Amino acid sequence: MGLREMWRLMSRFNSSKRTNIILQHLAPDAQAQRPWLTGPAAPWHVGSSQTGARTHVPCIGRRTLNHCATREALCRRLDLDFPASRIRMSKHTDAAAEVLLERKGCAGVITLNRPKFLNALNLSMIRQIYPQLKKWEQDPETFLIIIKGAGGKAFCAGGDIRVISEARKANQKIAQDFFREEYMLNNAIDSCQKPYIALIHGITMGGGVGLSVHGLFRVATEKSLFAMPETAIGLFPDVGGGYFLPRLQGKLGCFLALTGFRLKGRDVYAAGIATHFVDSEKLGMLEEDLLALKSPSKENIADVLETYHAKSKIDQDKSFILEEHMDKINSWFSANTVEQIIENLQQDGSSFALEQLKVINKMSPTSLKITLRQLMEGSSKTLQEVLTMEYRLSQACMF
Numbered sequence: 001m002g003l004r005e006m007w008r009l010m011s012r013f014n015s016s017k018r019t020n021i022i023l024q025h026l027a028p029d030a031q032a033q034r035p036w037l038t039g040p041a042a043p044w045h046v047g048s049s050q051t052g053a054r055t056h057v058p059c060i061g062r063r064t065l066n067h068c069a070t071r072e073a074l075c076r077r078l079d080l081d082f083p084a085s086r087i088r089m090s091k092h093t094d095a096a097a098e099v100l101l102e103r104k105g106c107a108g109v110i111t112l113n114r115p116k117f118l119n120a121l122n123l124s125m126i127r128q129i130y131p132q133l134k135k136w137e138q139d140p141e142t143f144l145i146i147i148k149g150a151g152g153k154a155f156c157a158g159g160d161i162r163v164i165s166e167a168r169k170a171n172q173k174i175a176q177d178f179f180r181e182e183y184m185l186n187n188a189i190d191s192c193q194k195p196y197i198a199l200i201h202g203i204t205m206g207g208g209v210g211l212s213v214h215g216l217f218r219v220a221t222e223k224s225l226f227a228m229p230e231t232a233i234g235l236f237p238d239v240g241g242g243y244f245l246p247r248l249q250g251k252l253g254c255f256l257a258l259t260g261f262r263l264k265g266r267d268v269y270a271a272g273i274a275t276h277f278v279d280s281e282k283l284g285m286l287e288e289d290l291l292a293l294k295s296p297s298k299e300n301i302a303d304v305l306e307t308y309h310a311k312s313k314i315d316q317d318k319s320f321i322l323e324e325h326m327d328k329i330n331s332w333f334s335a336n337t338v339e340q341i342i343e344n345l346q347q348d349g350s351s352f353a354l355e356q357l358k359v360i361n362k363m364s365p366t367s368l369k370i371t372l373r374q375l376m377e378g379s380s381k382t383l384q385e386v387l388t389m390e391y392r393l394s395q396a397c398m399f
Contacts, residue, residue, distance in 0.1 A: 099125045100150075101132045105291030106143040108136035108194075112211075115151025121207040122160040123178045130185045137193050143296050145192065146287065147211060148199040155200045155224075156208025161233075164398075179238075179394040182207060183387040186240050190214040190383050195301050197290065200224050200274060201283060210239025213273060214383070216298070217305055220274035221283060222265040222314045229260035231367040235397060236390075242378025243386040248272050250326060251333035257371050258333070258341070259359045263321070270320040276309040325352055332356075336376070338368045370397075 100111040110129055112119035136142040149155040159182065167174035189196055189211065198212035201221045209228060212218050220226075228237035228245070237245060237257045245253030252271060255261060269277040278286055286308045293300055322329065332344040332353070338360075345357040360368065370393065378386045 098122065099128050101128060103142065106141075106293050106296060107291050108132070108139075108142045108145045109291075110145065110147040112147070112149045112156050115149070115153065117160070118154035118157035118203055119149040119151065119208070120157055120160040121182070121211065122163060123174060123181065126178070126181050126185050130181065130188060133185070133188055133192065142194060143293070144195040144197060144290065144301055146197045146199065146290065147215070148287075149202060149208075152202060152223075154203035154208070155198070156205075156211055157203045158206030158208055175398045176395065179391055179398075182210065182239065183391055186210045186214055187384055187387055190240075192216075195298050197301070197305075199283060199287070200226070200268070201280060204268075205229060206237075207239055209241070209273075213244050214240060217276065217301070218274040219276045219278050219283075219286070219305065220265070220268040221278055221280035223280050224263075224265055224268045224274070226263040226268045226271075226273050227260055228257055231258060231363040231371055232260050234364040234367055236367055236371045236374055236393060238390045238394060240383055240386055240390070242374045242390055243381065243383045246375045246379035250330040252322070252326070252329065254333040254372070254375055255322075255329045255356075257375060258338075258363070258368055259356055260363075261322075261359075266315040266318055267321045271322075276305045277312050278305075278308045279312045279314050282308055282312070328353070336372075338365075338372055341372075 098112075098114050100109075100113050102109045102111070110132070112121070112125065114120060114125075133145065136145055159178070164175050164178055192215070195217065196215035197217040197219065198215045199219050200208075200212050201219075202223055203225045204212060205225075205227045206229070209226070228241055230237045230241075241257060245257050247253065248256070248271060256263075256271075263271050263273065266277050268274045286304070289304050289308075290296075290301065293304070320326075328348065328350075332348065333341055335341045335344055342357065342360065345353045345360070374390070374393065377389065381389070
């Protein structure tokens with residue numbers, strides 16, 4: 001790539017009015033500048049809605065929800081081998097069956113039950129899970145909470161963004177309700193007083209990460225696939241991504257956020273996303289042993305998980321897929337601007353660097369800038385502060 005082409009590429013990331021308006025939502029004094037971002041706009045006000053003044057921010061970048069809203073398009077972009085007929089969203093679903101909430105043994109068990117749609121999360125599911133989680137948290141007979149996905153292919157492939165996109169076109173307020181209540185659920189999982197165990201078997205992306213990564217225990221298998229692919233569809237890695245991604249080793253979180261790089265199997269554990277790794281054929285036995293515990297403490301639960309983790313054999317001696325690149329990733333992605341990251345990759349010139357440059361070039365430029373700033377701000381914030389920031393960003397991106 002010559003100098004002219006490099007400048008042409010970098011010029012795509014020059015500040016624009018649209019980018020600057022959205023980035024203002026990340027500024028420390030954003031609240032003072034925009035009083036309507038307090039009160040009902042913050043996701044911690046249960047039952048509230050955004051009724052104050054609204055910013056008129058165009059949809060992000062060239063790859064907006066209008067162009068890449070469906071899970072089908074996202075799976076194509078990520079090269080996931082699923083037929084379109086299996087992932088096309090339905091407008092008519094049985095809300096009562098979308099999520100199963102059961103008391104089994106000593107535990108409350110949540111089963112995301114939309115296997116045909118890769119267990120994509122919708123508002124109806126959120127509104128069923130949240131109150132039940134709070135109820136189990138206060139129930140003296142419930143000692144742990146397990147969440148899993150039905151069907152074997154996915155834990156949860158993310159939020160049902162087609163529904164959100166269609167509602168936005170129809171000027172419905174579902175985008176406000178969905179993001180606010182989803183982030184409230186993410187916060188409830190983080191603050192849950194009962195041990196929360198996410199069995200992240202299969203595809204775990206976007207909203208599925210929010211349902212798992214904030215819990216005390218996350219169990220991956222050889223079929224786990226983790227990704228935060230939002231920069232490919234004109235959004236940003238939300239559901240607390242601004243909190244947990246900067247806290248991964250080195251600049252790994254920034255790399256994952258900007259490139260949407262997929263982690264598979266034991267790499268999900270090696271990266272720090274999962275706390276344990278269990279062979280998938282043993283997952284059913286693990287759940288049974290957890291349910292059979294008698295008034296277990298957190299330590300009792302951890303002992304069971306550690307036992308299964310220690311006995312797992314699949315890819316036991318495999319090194320982390322990014323291990324040989326981590327020093328360079330830490331160097332490239334330590335830059336404070338997207339332009340500098342691009343320059344770092346270009347100057348390195350290695351095949352791995354150029355591969356990441358090619359990937360970044362396909363992403364929404366505005367999303368990249370917002371995401372980098374989001375992670376920089378989130379590195380020093382609490383989870384609740386990050387979720388509040390991300391709610392404001394989500395609304396600026398949608399309207």
